[in-house]
Amino acid sequence: MPLRIDVITIFPDYFAPLQLSLMGKAQQSGLVTIAIHDLREFTSDRHRSVDDTPYGGGAGMVMTPEPWGQAIDAVVTDQSTLIVPTPAGKLFSQPVAAELAHSTHLIFACGRYEGIDQRVVEYYRPRIDVRELSIGDYVLAGGDVATLAMIEASVRLVPGVLGNPESLVEESHQLPGVEYPSYTKPPTWRGLDVPEVLLSGHHDQIARWRAEQSTIRTTHNRPDLLPGS
Numbered sequence: 607m608p609l610r611i612d613v614i615t616i617f618p619d620y621f622a623p624l625q626l627s628l629m630g631k632a633q634q635s636g637l638v639t640i641a642i643h644d645l646r647e648f649t650s651d652r653h654r655s656v657d658d659t660p661y662g663g664g665a666g667m668v669m670t671p672e673p674w675g676q677a678i679d680a681v682v683t684d685q686s687t688l689i690v691p692t693p694a695g696k697l698f699s700q701p702v703a704a705e706l707a708h709s710t711h712l713i714f715a716c717g718r719y720e721g722i723d724q725r726v727v728e729y730y731r732p733r734i735d736v737r738e739l740s741i742g743d744y745v746l747a748g749g750d751v752a753t754l755a756m757i758e759a760s761v762r763l764v765p766g767v768l769g770n771p772e773s774l775v776e777e778s779h780q781l782p783g784v785e786y787p788s789y790t791k792p793p794t795w796r797g798l799d800v801p802e803v804l805l806s807g808h809h810d811q812i813a814r815w816r817a818e819q820s821t822i823r824t825t826h827n828r829p830d831l832l833p834g835s
């Protein structure tokens with residue numbers, strides 16, 4: 607059963623990259639089908655408007671609920687998971703990507719402006735799985751880039767998408783923390799040598815060196831990922 611993804615957005619062109627590279631191949635292989643929908647196709651006024659001023663005042667504009675209701679109703683089934691990217695959401699992570707990779711149908715509602723009228727989430731929550739997700743502690747101009755990131759992170763975990771599942775095995779056995787540094791040919795580049803141990807062929811010494819490098823890097827860049835932190 608291929609994973610189906612429907613993206614609803616006012617910027618369909620943002621999703622052209624999904625036709626490239628790994629994401630493109632995943633679609634050609636039939637493992638994943640991705641459809642992009644222009645929210646304005648679901649408006650009914652002459653100006654195809656999608657936003658209005660916020661109740662309670664405040665800066666910016668809020669996306670009106672009806673076009674979203676029409677657009678989501680056009681694709682939703684009882685197997686759907688509705689994902690709403692928002693800075694206020696739970697933090698997206700590799701475990702969440704793995705969950706999404708094993709879903710049947712994902713609907714991404716890409717908001718812009720100050721967000722989507724909250725009643726859209728309230729309306730679908732009793733009917734299907736609804737997840738408000740952020741991709742990090744910063745604010746983008748809309749949910750489109752967040753959706754691209756979540757789709758890429760999830761689709762690469764769909765069984766069969768990655769030609770070499772070996773890289774997934776390494777990833778999953780990754781010690782808590784960040785990855786060790788990688789090197790390839792040439793052995794010397796602009797006077798800089800590849801660490802000797804990597805050319806030694808001593809696999810247990812290489813494994814030890816890589817574990818040490820991972821710990822050093824994690825301590826320096828991501829102490830929050832160290833065990834017991």
Ligand SMILES: COC(=O)c1cc2cc(CO)sc2[nH]1
Pocket residue numbers: 691692693716717718719720721722739740741742743744745746747748749750752
């Ligand atoms: C890390 O930032 C996000 O995940 C993010 C998602 C969204 C949606 C926006 C407009 O509705 S702004 C924004 N930022």
